[in-house]
Amino acid sequence: MSLRTALVAHVVSSSFYLARARILLSPAGDNWLRGRQRHFEQGGVPMRRAFAASVALLSLALFTLVIVASSAQARSERTQATTITLSGWSAGKDEDDLLQSVVNTFNSTHSTIHVDYSVINGDYSTAMTARFAAHNPPDVFYVDSSVAPSWIKQGVLQPLNTYIKKSKYDTTKFYPGLLSAFKVGKTIYGFPKDWSPLATEINSAMFAKAGISTPPRTWAQLTADAKKLASSGAVPGGKPICLPPDWARMLAFVFQNKGSLASVQSPAVTAAVNYYVGLLKQGLAATPTQLGVGWPGEALGKEKAAIIFEGNWLLPYMKSTFPTVHYGVAPMVKGKVNGNLGFTVSYSLAKDSKNKQAAWTLLSWLTGKKGMTLWMSKGLALPSRSDVKAIGGRKPFLAAGPFAHGWGFPNFSTTITVMNNDLQAVINGSMTTAQMLADVSKSLKG
Structure with a gap:
């Protein structure tokens, strides 16, 4: 038999190799090899050459065995790996690329x-609703705090308490107000992956022109500063403050006045609404529409307003769109107490996932210290964990962590429409605060 034929014959079966290798490496195999060596040595040079050839053939065969076995093992590991899916909406190429990098790690x-x-x-909520109905959602996916109550009620999110306890x-490292947005009682349905609260942003030059040295820290200072900005003509063609007709801004003032949605018709909520709307009616503030802009960030950039209340998303916007406008960022103003909103999104696990343990491994890693640190590496978001640092001058935003309330409430999609339509009516004078709060109370109850 030729050497080529012999090798082909040996490579045909890795199990054959394993069996022969075990024999040759055993004591009996050692005795056999020694015997063959003596046999060949006694036969002279031709026999010794034959022995050497046999040893070379055996070595080559064993080497081939190692290659075959290693390749088989690698294929086996790839075959055994559990594939799970992760999905969310797109917040831009930078964020998409960053998340892919985190997933690669x-x-x-x-x-x-x-x-x-x-x-x-496209419409993320609509797409996910269709996948829930088909019992084929991603294993792990984004859940905005605004829709979390509805999806929890529908039973499409997997409770995580069992996995938390087992692992x-x-x-405790998550900011409580953010984690609460994904809880019902003591049951947890997701962990916040990042977030942003509101902060007070000011036009530095306008403040200097009005003789104001620091951003407002209280309601009283906010009113006083707005009056100085107005009287000094520091905001030509604009207003001191830009306030949208949006409960996603006004609700922070409600919390600052010790109000809550649980008792939305209370005197505390009424007073907070009247203060917010009062700034507009006194001419100290204007809505984006009244200023001819799309949102408060644009009003700050176009110098139509000296004070706005926006989130972490303002920083990259101002850098790319209005790089020459000098502005400052301070913690959100305070009423009777500190109060703020936490706009947050969770990683949650699908109730219909077929690979829940693997999905939990991913979810807990992404929201753990290591995964979140990687996610924060470009400063695109704020960490929802107190043990992970933010980068890029986000300290005024992070100050709200201990007292931020997750943005969301029951019957969200219907209620937010009622809230904002009615708030615009209150601003216009066609509805009273009491009438609006009665509508909101009814809608919250579904």
């Missing part, structure tokens, strides 16, 4: 799990 450090990340384009996952 997870895949490279978890050999038994492979994550396929994909963006859901001894520490939930």
